[in-house]
Every structure is written in structure tokens, then in C-alpha cells.
Amino acid sequence: MGKVKKGESMAKTQQESNGKPKAGTWTYSEWSTRDPPMLTIILTYFQYTIFALIGYVEDWLASIGVLKVPTISEHGNKGFVPLYNDFENFYMRHHYRRIRDCWDRPICSEPGAEFDVVSRISPDHNYSFQMSKKTTHAINLGSYNYLGFAQKSGPCADAVETQTREYGSGVCSTRHELGNLALHEELEGLVARYLGKEAAMIFGMGFATNSMNMPALVGKGSLILSDKLNHTSLVLGSRLSGARIEVYEHNDMKSLEAKLREAISTGQPRTHRPWKKILIVVEGIYSMEGTICNLPEIIRLKKKYKAYLYLDEAHSIGACGPTGRGVTELLGVDVNDVDIMMGTFTKSFGASGGYLAATRKIINHLRKNSHSGVYASSMSVPVIQQVLSSMRIIMGEDGTNEGQKRLNSLAENTLYFRKRLKEMGFIIYGNENSPVVPLLLYIPTVIGAFSRDCLEHGIGVVVVGFPATPIIESRARFCLSAAHTREMLDRTLAVVQDVCDNLTLSNFKPPPSSQ
The missing domain is CATH 3.40.640.10 (Type I PLP-dependent aspartate aminotransferase-like (Major domain))
Structure with missing residues (x-):
């Protein structure tokens, strides 16, 4: 545990002068990303241990009626088949509820390269939410709008x-x-x-x-x-x-x-x-x-x-x-x-x-x-x-080259964004051609803080943790789009760097050029 898994990557055998790949010119080669620092691994396990201890105490307090938090007692679920096994259910009740505001955020615009996100407030420890009047205009790095066709005009x-x-x-x-x-x-x-x-x-x-x-x-x-x-x-x-x-x-x-x-x-x-x-x-x-x-x-x-x-x-x-x-x-x-x-x-x-x-x-x-x-x-x-x-x-059956332009833009954005994150020293998963870019966060307390801080700086990003991922491999997931401009990506990269620095998230030195 804690060792970054091996992935699969394409190794270019040929490439056009403009940097765009040709069909059939990619072959498989295996690569291995770097392990996180030992301190990150220790902190991750330590925090999960603390969460577990707090969770057991909360369960005990709830059982004697001292602590009345709906999400702990799973109010309303009596008699229903549990959605998760015992351990996953324990984790969801005690950790997920604290950062539940990072998901299901309502948006009030088209899910394009930028969007408007509505803030929510919770009167009952994140068991339920109410819409507020505050909206945040942000760059959308969470939607699967790969080619930018989720438009209200055009x-x-x-x-x-x-x-x-x-x-x-x-x-x-x-x-x-x-x-x-x-x-x-x-x-x-x-x-x-x-x-x-x-x-x-x-x-x-x-x-x-x-x-x-x-x-x-x-x-x-x-x-x-x-x-x-x-x-x-x-x-x-x-x-x-x-x-x-x-x-x-x-x-x-x-x-x-x-x-x-x-x-x-x-x-x-x-x-x-x-x-x-x-x-x-x-x-x-x-x-x-x-x-x-x-x-x-x-x-x-x-x-x-x-x-x-x-x-x-x-x-x-x-x-x-x-x-x-x-x-x-x-x-x-x-x-x-x-x-x-x-x-x-x-x-x-x-x-x-x-x-x-x-x-x-x-x-x-x-x-x-x-x-x-x-x-x-x-x-x-x-x-x-x-x-x-x-x-x-x-x-291209519409008589224009708009489709090819979008495909080229997505490919260029993907290669650029992944390259910059690696140069900044972050551990990321996946293939260099994949517009899905997972950035490893590891430490559980960072999941919610990363999402909230990015949104405050105008970046909408998805964060993912257990049980959707292995328990030690929490991550932020960026989804790139042809609609993103280079300025948007540079702004996102700058915000990610600042947020990670403020959270004291381990930021690693770039790997040697031989890697």
C-alpha cells in the first residue's frame, strides 16, 4: 500500500512536425510513476487511524443518545438493505459526510469551459442542504465535455x-x-x-x-x-x-x-x-x-x-x-x-x-x-x-473543419496539461493521450480542502476518494476539453500550485529527464 501502481503509456514512434499523432503510430510501453514520499504515506495512514477512532467514539455517543447527527445514525435507512459493506458504510458515515458539500454542487449555467456554481448551506451536519444566493463563476475542469459540444448556442x-x-x-x-x-x-x-x-x-x-x-x-x-x-x-x-x-x-x-x-x-x-x-x-x-x-x-x-x-x-x-x-x-x-x-x-x-x-x-x-x-x-x-x-x-460532414479543430485542440490541451503537471512535480496517473487526468492527493483531509479552495479561486474540479478509489489513493480528477483555452489551463495550473502549497501537500521535484 502507498506504492503508486504501474500504468500503461503510449510511446511515440513517429510524430508529425506539428505535434499531432498519426493513426497507428503509437505502441505500448510500460512505465511506472514515482512513489510518494514516506512522510505522505505515514500521514495518510495516521489520519485514517484517527478518523477510525473518532468514528467509533461518535458511534458510541450516538448509541447512548448524546450525539444526535442524522448521518451517523443513518436516519431513515432502518429496514433497508445497506448500500455499502460494514467498513465502507462506516467510512461514508464518518468521513464522507464532512466533505459531502464537495459533491452534488448545483450549477446554473451550461456546463461549458466555464460555468456558474451555486453555493449550499447545511443546517444539519451535511445531512441535507439548502440553496444559497451565492454563485461562483469558475473554470470547469470536472465535466466530460471533451469536445465542447455542451453549448447553448451554435x-x-x-x-x-x-x-x-x-x-x-x-x-x-x-x-x-x-x-x-x-x-x-x-x-x-x-x-x-x-x-x-x-x-x-x-x-x-x-x-x-x-x-x-x-x-x-x-x-x-x-x-x-x-x-x-x-x-x-x-x-x-x-x-x-x-x-x-x-x-x-x-x-x-x-x-x-x-x-x-x-x-x-x-x-x-x-x-x-x-x-x-x-x-x-x-x-x-x-x-x-x-x-x-x-x-x-x-x-x-x-x-x-x-x-x-x-x-x-x-x-x-x-x-x-x-x-x-x-x-x-x-x-x-x-x-x-x-x-x-x-x-x-x-x-x-x-x-x-x-x-x-x-x-x-x-x-x-x-x-x-x-x-x-x-x-x-x-x-x-x-x-x-x-x-x-x-x-x-x-x-466533417457539415462542410467545415470545426470537428478536426476541436479534436486537435483537445489533443494539444491534454498533452500540455499533463506535461505541465509532471514538470511541477505532481504524481498523476494515466496515459499521455487521456483527457482524464487524476492527480494523487493521498491524505484524506486534503480531499475536501482541495476542492473547496480550488472553487474559491475559480476552479471547479472533481475530487474522488474511497470507496470509488482504493482507500490510500484519493485524488483530484481533471477532465480536459477542446473548449479550454491555454490561458484557462495556465490559470488552473497556477491555482493548483498555490492551493497545494497552502495545504502543505507534498509537492515533489520533477523526475529526471531519463524518466
């Missing part, structure tokens, strides 16, 4: 308004009944063409795209090999499928191959019959780590052991690759080697919902068997048109 917003006036705002039916519009089929055709797949199917909710469709792809007698850090939607979908689940270490190809070998050699438990299907489930970019999956090696193993591959590109589609087509393009991988390509419209496209793209046979199977497709209400017209407009801009 060609996308104009097209949305036009279609809404013609079709209305809601569909009020499922696709199987009277909710299948020509716009739905138009978007599905565009998604398939954009990705280079035979067919695609769209869904109204990104989370449900995973959780409600995986049970239609695998079931009892099948095996799912899941990356240790896969998103909750993938974990839930895997569990609902009834298939057996084996977890391999994050981005560890030796661990994955060992699981594949064992699955082939031993078969199903007790009967030892061959598995009906073996499905490898991975993400393109991992949202908490900023790492990119080792897709070329995963595909090699998939072919070697005759498995299937499910690729979740929620954070990578539109966010990486010279033309925004995700990790397959970034790594020069043939999309036909990926059996199921999943993605969401909630990030790079500034909308909501998700898609699955595959062969026509698989998509036709999903149309009949997907719970999300059969029972959920159809995607609304404003959302469809937002995706249609933004995707056409990315593809």
Missing part, C-alpha cells in the same frame, strides 16, 4: 431547436411500439458508419447500455473476464447476466492470459464442460485512472484463445484518435477485431444515451432481446439531434 443547439419544434420533446413510447422514429434509424446508421461497423443500436441511457444489454449477450454457462477497474455499469451487467465472472488485474496481460488458459483447460466448474462463450470486457479509457487499455495485446489473446471482446468506449470515443474514433483508431486496430463496441453520447457529443455497434446479426439479436431496447422509452428528439449534429461535425 449549430447543434439550432438544429435541436428546429427538430424539437417539428417532433416535440418526448416520444412517450418504446421502439417496439410507437416510439421508433426515422431519426432513430438515421442516427443508428450514422453511428455504424462513423465506427466502421455493420450495424448499431442506440439507447436512451449510457449506464443501461451496459447493464441491460450484457445479459442479452451472455448467460449461464458463459464466462466473463473483466478488468479489475471496469465501470460499475459493466460490473452490474455482468452480474445480471448469470455468467461466471473472473476478474484480472488492471491492464495486466499476463493476468488475463492466465485466466484464459485456466478457462480453456478446466472448463466449467464441476462438469468441466467447455464454456459456451468467453467474453473479455474492457474499457477504452478508464475514468478513474486515465489509463488506456492495451487493445492490440488483448485482441491477440482474444484470437489465440477464441474468445469474444466487449469494448466500452464511453470516455474514448470522440476523445482520442486523429479523427475521434477512439482507441481503435489511436492504436491502429481493425474495428472488425472488436466484437462489441459500446460507447456513450454523454461526453464527447454533449448529449445522453449510448450505443452498441457490431455485426448485423448481433444487433438484430439485441433488438429482440435487449431489456433496455424493448422496455425503455425511446431516446428523445432533442438528444437524437444533438448527437446527429455533433457527430457530423466531428466527421
Whole structure:
């Protein structure tokens, strides 16, 4: 514990003179970030120990009626199944409640490069909140608005308004009944063409795209090999499928191959019959780590052991690759080697919902068997048109180079911001091409203080701690956007430096150039 995990990074083999990567010119090499200073590790464990002692005392005082804090006694939860296990529940009640004001902050503007955040006050120890009249104008480093399409004006917003006036705002039916519009089929055709797949199917909710469709792809007698850090939607979908689940270490190809070998050699438990299907489930970019999956090696193993591959590109589609087509393009991988390509419209496209793209046979199977497709209400017209407009801009089908400009801007912002943080000496996770940039904070008391101080200085940033991350790996997570200007990024970097200095957060010397 305390040792920074190994990640995966792209090593450039070639590069254009303007610094923009070419498709297929990136190969995998492993790198290891530096360990935090021993003092940071000691302080982190010491503070968690103090928190635990205080928590047990608070629990005792609450049990005898001396301390009456709703979050400690979990008021209103009696008789319900606990959301977390005992230790996580203890941590959430005693530490999370003290910094709960750092999450769920209301905003009162578009979630663009800058936004307005409403302050809240709590009369009952952060158990509930009330809106105040104070707002803070800040640079938005927390939204997944990778290409800056979450705008209230511009060609996308104009097209949305036009279609809404013609079709209305809601569909009020499922696709199987009277909710299948020509716009739905138009978007599905565009998604398939954009990705280079035979067919695609769209869904109204990104989370449900995973959780409600995986049970239609695998079931009892099948095996799912899941990356240790896969998103909750993938974990839930895997569990609902009834298939057996084996977890391999994050981005560890030796661990994955060992699981594949064992699955082939031993078969199903007790009967030892061959598995009906073996499905490898991975993400393109991992949202908490900023790492990119080792897709070329995963595909090699998939072919070697005759498995299937499910690729979740929620954070990578539109966010990486010279033309925004995700990790397959970034790594020069043939999309036909990926059996199921999943993605969401909630990030790079500034909308909501998700898609699955595959062969026509698989998509036709999903149309009949997907719970999300059969029972959920159809995607609304404003959302469809937002995706249609933004995707056409990315593809250059609007007759401009606006899409390419945004892609280039995101790539440049990503490389610049990551490089500057490393030069400043901070420990960050992830791949240099990932617009998700986790900055390690470690010390639990720093989580809330970092978020509050950044907001006071006009920077809106997400902070993440246990149970969303390992208990010792608390972090701030910056999400970059094509809408960010160089001045915004420089101001953010200056604020981060000042805040960390004021919090006496260990700031490390830059690593030697050989690293």
C-alpha cells in the first residue's frame, strides 16, 4: 500500500512536425510513476487511524443518545438493505459526510469551459442542504465535455431547436411500439458508419447500455473476464447476466492470459464442460485512472484463445484518435477485431444515451432481446439531434473543419496539461493521450480542502476518494476539453500550485529527464 501502481503509456514512434499523432503510430510501453514520499504515506495512514477512532467514539455517543447527527445514525435507512459493506458504510458515515458539500454542487449555467456554481448551506451536519444566493463563476475542469459540444448556442443547439419544434420533446413510447422514429434509424446508421461497423443500436441511457444489454449477450454457462477497474455499469451487467465472472488485474496481460488458459483447460466448474462463450470486457479509457487499455495485446489473446471482446468506449470515443474514433483508431486496430463496441453520447457529443455497434446479426439479436431496447422509452428528439449534429461535425460532414479543430485542440490541451503537471512535480496517473487526468492527493483531509479552495479561486474540479478509489489513493480528477483555452489551463495550473502549497501537500521535484 502507498506504492503508486504501474500504468500503461503510449510511446511515440513517429510524430508529425506539428505535434499531432498519426493513426497507428503509437505502441505500448510500460512505465511506472514515482512513489510518494514516506512522510505522505505515514500521514495518510495516521489520519485514517484517527478518523477510525473518532468514528467509533461518535458511534458510541450516538448509541447512548448524546450525539444526535442524522448521518451517523443513518436516519431513515432502518429496514433497508445497506448500500455499502460494514467498513465502507462506516467510512461514508464518518468521513464522507464532512466533505459531502464537495459533491452534488448545483450549477446554473451550461456546463461549458466555464460555468456558474451555486453555493449550499447545511443546517444539519451535511445531512441535507439548502440553496444559497451565492454563485461562483469558475473554470470547469470536472465535466466530460471533451469536445465542447455542451453549448447553448451554435449549430447543434439550432438544429435541436428546429427538430424539437417539428417532433416535440418526448416520444412517450418504446421502439417496439410507437416510439421508433426515422431519426432513430438515421442516427443508428450514422453511428455504424462513423465506427466502421455493420450495424448499431442506440439507447436512451449510457449506464443501461451496459447493464441491460450484457445479459442479452451472455448467460449461464458463459464466462466473463473483466478488468479489475471496469465501470460499475459493466460490473452490474455482468452480474445480471448469470455468467461466471473472473476478474484480472488492471491492464495486466499476463493476468488475463492466465485466466484464459485456466478457462480453456478446466472448463466449467464441476462438469468441466467447455464454456459456451468467453467474453473479455474492457474499457477504452478508464475514468478513474486515465489509463488506456492495451487493445492490440488483448485482441491477440482474444484470437489465440477464441474468445469474444466487449469494448466500452464511453470516455474514448470522440476523445482520442486523429479523427475521434477512439482507441481503435489511436492504436491502429481493425474495428472488425472488436466484437462489441459500446460507447456513450454523454461526453464527447454533449448529449445522453449510448450505443452498441457490431455485426448485423448481433444487433438484430439485441433488438429482440435487449431489456433496455424493448422496455425503455425511446431516446428523445432533442438528444437524437444533438448527437446527429455533433457527430457530423466531428466527421466533417457539415462542410467545415470545426470537428478536426476541436479534436486537435483537445489533443494539444491534454498533452500540455499533463506535461505541465509532471514538470511541477505532481504524481498523476494515466496515459499521455487521456483527457482524464487524476492527480494523487493521498491524505484524506486534503480531499475536501482541495476542492473547496480550488472553487474559491475559480476552479471547479472533481475530487474522488474511497470507496470509488482504493482507500490510500484519493485524488483530484481533471477532465480536459477542446473548449479550454491555454490561458484557462495556465490559470488552473497556477491555482493548483498555490492551493497545494497552502495545504502543505507534498509537492515533489520533477523526475529526471531519463524518466
